[in-house]
Amino acid sequence: MTENLKTITIIVAAGRGARAGAGGPKQYRPLAGRTVIARTAGAFLDHPRIDAVRVIIHRDDDDLYHAAMAGLIDHPKLMAPVHGGVERQDSVRLGLESLVDEAPGAVLIHDAARPFIDEGVISRVIDALKCHDGAIAALPVYDTIKKGDGADHPCINGTVPRDGLWRAQTPQGFHFEPILAAHRSAAGEALTDDAAVAERAGIAVALVAGSPDNMKITQADDFGMAETLLKRDETMWEYRTGHGYDVHAFEDGAAVILCGVEIPHDKKLKGHSDADAGMHALTDAILGALGAGDIGDHFPPSDPQWKGAPSRIFLEKARDLVGDRKGLITHCDVTLICEDPKIGPHRQAMRNALGEILSISSERISVKATTTEKLGFTGRGEGIAAMATATIALPDSR
Numbered sequence: 001m002t003e004n005l006k007t008i009t010i011i012v013a014a015g016r017g018a019r020a021g022a023g024g025p026k027q028y029r030p031l032a033g034r035t036v037i038a039r040t041a042g043a044f045l046d047h048p049r050i051d052a053v054r055v056i057i058h059r060d061d062d063d064l065y066h067a068a069m070a071g072l073i074d075h076p077k078l079m080a081p082v083h084g085g086v087e088r089q090d091s092v093r094l095g096l097e098s099l100v101d102e103a104p105g106a107v108l109i110h111d112a113a114r115p116f117i118d119e120g121v122i123s124r125v126i127d128a129l130k131c132h133d134g135a136i137a138a139l140p141v142y143d144t145i146k147k148g149d150g151a152d153h154p155c156i157n158g159t160v161p162r163d164g165l166w167r168a169q170t171p172q173g174f175h176f177e178p179i180l181a182a183h184r185s186a187a188g189e190a191l192t193d194d195a196a197v198a199e200r201a202g203i204a205v206a207l208v209a210g211s212p213d214n215m216k217i218t219q220a221d222d223f224g225m226a227e228t229l230l231k232r233d234e235t236m237w238e239y240r241t242g243h244g245y246d247v248h249a250f251e252d253g254a255a256v257i258l259c260g261v262e263i264p265h266d267k268k269l270k271g272h273s274d275a276d277a278g279m280h281a282l283t284d285a286i287l288g289a290l291g292a293g294d295i296g297d298h299f300p301p302s303d304p305q306w307k308g309a310p311s312r313i314f315l316e317k318a319r320d321l322v323g324d325r326k327g328l329i330t331h332c333d334v335t336l337i338c339e340d341p342k343i344g345p346h347r348q349a350m351r352n353a354l355g356e357i358l359s360i361s362s363e364r365i366s367v368k369a370t371t372t373e374k375l376g377f378t379g380r381g382e383g384i385a386a387m388a389t390a391t392i393a394l395p396d397s398r
């Protein structure tokens, strides 16, 4: 392989992940504040020896992909996603075909559901490709392996010698032309991984040390295990809290928008954007925790392009700034202050709406409401005030 040819990573994210339970495909779900796919793609985008990353997605998942990759979508190394096929093997083949014009020297093929891939494993696979046509991350098997008969109450039907057995992980790296040819000739077969496709074509594939952390999120329970893995590094996080406050006056209208939810009312909130005081306060709280100014700095009210703008673009900006710092939004607490409309019936919808924008669980978001006992401008029904705090975790750079 010529040194100056590109190394491109294909991330396979086209599966439906039925085994991981409800909540949509697992690769798009949040894992401690950042989606699985963003963690996985980020590891490769950050690697200095990876030139480009292409994600293979299901044809129904364009919107899910763009939402889940927020913050990375403009990364200069990220290529546009392409649609996969019915089986994983079809998806990989289509991904490889999409790179023909790029003519990379090597490709690394990686499962989207392995978000804990680290720089060392990626480097070992790339290094091995200097003297092999293929190389995969793998771990030797230390447990005794039993063969069992019967699905419900299996009994042992033999002990498999574990000498020379390895557990295959990803990334699996290959010189581009041979793996493309191998996938083309294996199209329609059901082989278990890309190394098996390579083996079938007679390509020698080296085994390099993977990592025990490089787990594949398969079952619903794996999310708990994955969160525990992340918490192990907790001492390396710096926690910060920010505060935000916003007020908008009422004017004649038919509905107010608060925390992303439209509530029918006999007035609307007056403002340059959609006047969502709750979302503005929360945006300022996150910006405050980052020390990144306030909404007005990022979206000047004097700029006509923000007139009538949905406030989610402000919150998305704050979220992306946290993502740029590789931080996590761990908790938000919003208090809405008004006599009317009644907030209680809409609180869960507000938590869901904010959680969807921030890519975090609604359990990390609190929305509360209070009146001011008819005192002051909120008590007189002249407007709505909102206060918010946001807690974020940033990698400790000290």
Ligand code: MG
Pocket (backbone or CB within 6 Å): 246, 247, 248, 271, 275, 276, 277, 280
């Ligand atoms: Mg405002």
